[in-house]
Amino acid sequence: QVQLVESGGGLVQAGGSLRLSCAASGRTFRIYAMGWFRQAPGKEREFVAAISRNGFSIYYADSVKGRFTISRDNAKNTVYLQMNSLKPEDTALYYCAAQNPSSRTYATADQYDYWGQGTQVTVSS
Numbered sequence: 290q291v292q293l294v295e296s297g298g299g300l301v302q303a304g305g306s307l308r309l310s311c312a313a314s315g316r317t318f319r320i321y322a323m324g325w326f327r328q329a330p331g332k333e334r335e336f337v338a339a340i341s342r343n344g345f346s347i348y349y350a351d352s353v354k355g356r357f358t359i360s361r362d363n364a365k366n367t368v369y370l371q372m373n374s375l376k377p378e379d380t381a382l383y384y385c386a387a388q389n390p391s392s393r394t395y396a397t398a399d400q401y402d403y404w405g406q407g408t409q410v411t412v413s414s
Contacts, residue, residue: 291315291387291403298383298408301375305412309370311385311405318366322388325359325370326398327381327410337383338370339395348395353379375412382407 292314301307311323324339338359339348347359358371368385386401394400 291317291321293385293387293403293405295383295385295405295408298410300411300413303375303377303412303414305375306371306373307375307410309372309383309385309408309410311368311370313366313368313387315366318387319363320390321403322390322392322395323359323361323368324386324388324395324401325368325383326386326401327379327383328407329381332381334384334398336396336398339388340368350396372410375410377412377414379410380412381410383410 293311295311297309322341325337326334327337328334336350340359340361344361356374361368384407385405387403389402392400
């Protein structure tokens with residue numbers, strides 16, 4: 290069992306930056322690849338970024354590539370999402386998730402076993 294708690298969301302102007310954090314409980318954090326997803330009102334949950342267990346493999350949605358950076362610190366049981374050059378269309382509830390250890394598909398929400406409660410990111414124009 291893994292419990293995930295996101296933080297760092299807030300209101301920011303377009304062009305600004307935010308850093309999201311996701312703290313995981315338990316000593317098994319390092320066995321999970323981690324992902325960030327987001328969901329805007331009236332839209333489906335969408336993949337944002339993912340990072341492998343050792344941090345060597347990283348994946349981004351095309352919409353955030355070059356602006357967002359995912360990273361992890363296994364010693365602190367934490368995964369981060371640095372978001373720069375934010376746009377109003379980045380406004381959403383952002384979730385972190387722990388991937389099923391047997392899965393190799395990073396961009397599909399149903400491949401993730403554990404989810405946080407989400408943190409709201411609002412970008413004003």
